[in-house]
Amino acid sequence: MATPNYGYEKRQKELAKKRKKEDKLREKAHRKTGTGGEGEGDASSEGNGDNASQNPPAPAQP
Template sequence: MATPNYGYEKRQRELAKKKKKEEKLRAKADRKLEPESPGLMPGDPETDVASLERDPPTVPELPTKNG
């Protein structure tokens, strides 16, 4: 019976780990470059600076101590 080649198996595990890590980093970089949140799109009234200058957000008045 042939003896197991532990060095080869270890190297294969290391290569798999390295490949998985690189894929995760690449996916993270892709997410950073392409914003997927709909709130970050230009022209959105909630995030568009020009619309905020025309229509400033309303702030509800806080109740005072006297009522």
């Protein structure tokens, strides 16, 4: 049986923390500039750090 790779797990947790922190700072800067007044749709995907930066937002329906 293979042994767990704790170093890899730790690195993944650190990267997730870093990504989440960057997202929070980006949202804070976005709010500070005053351009995020129309709903803030990114708040729902905040907990999903893996896919948040890979999936672009869906286009608005008329």
